[in-house]
Amino acid sequence: MPELPEVETIRRQLEPLLVGSTVLDAWAFPSGKFSAAVEASGATIVSVDRRGKYLLMGLDRAGDRAGDSPGVRSAGTAAEQLIVHLGMTGRLSVSQAPGAEPHPATDAGLRGGPRSSWAESVASPGSVPSDAHLRARWSLHDGRALSFHDVRRFGRIAVVPAGDHGSLPTLAALGPEPFDESFSPERLRDMVNASRRAVKTQLLSQRVVAGVGNIYADEALWRARVHPSSRRLSRDEAQRLRDAVRDVLAAGITHGGTTLRDYRDVSGDEGSNQRHLDCYGRAGEPCVRCGDVLRRSVVDARATAHCATCQRRRA
């Protein structure tokens, strides 16, 4: 379940691997969610950015600006964007040098065949994505390839004119980045109090702040001592919640993301933030702050944990 810290971890790894690479050819799984991947063929990746949980790769094509010399092109001038949302189980990986990995169409290393040196070098079996779940593959000019695997197909791929996000309404209406100045306690309080929806629902909506999913929402609310079903925030609560959202996301990035089951980074490695969770998934266990047993509930159709003692319901 990649949220902002997981996507940012992936972005940081992809940036040096992909910037300057040209897509020679592309393949997509036959589904409208992924078919746009082939539209990146022929383009050069000039930047790897992130907004909320969306990965945005700037694309430029030779001949887009006939007068430009190649060296003049820079990030921010991309004509198009390749947008990838990882959904629940999406994974991106970049193959090693040409020939270092078995071809997906072969069964080498799968059943009885010799295992690749790459597969042997990694610890967890889950770090090797199954070819059955390949959803898109971009062949690069130097023989490497960028692959997108997604077991449950909740992910999504789009190629759009730069900044034209009309086909992705959540991205188009995305709230501020959590570390941006504009994500202020005042804005958080105003938006939450202007709606009658539960504060956790608002955090998950992506409109109040970008990039928070179920894990980090529970963590932030617990840390800020705000009840997930609360519908109003005091000034103090808004200040605590704003700070807590930043704190838990920053910790998530520091620890390379949270791996509960599916999440892996570009190298196939797990994150370690799951060892630092205080609330998410801990219903029935004692609150590490006060000792009361964490309660389980459902908010916005999402499993929710909270401490009834620390997180008082206001309204």
Place this chain on the structure above:
DNA sequence: CGATTTCCCTGGCCGC
């Protein structure tokens, strides 16, 4: 137009 509901997907796990 905002709020609410439904649907998309499949592997892992549980009970029988």
Place this chain on the structure above:
DNA sequence: TGCGGCCAGGGAAATC
């Protein structure tokens, strides 16, 4: 061992 049933859940579309 096999199998039905249930759960996880972000975002888009449909509906209220």
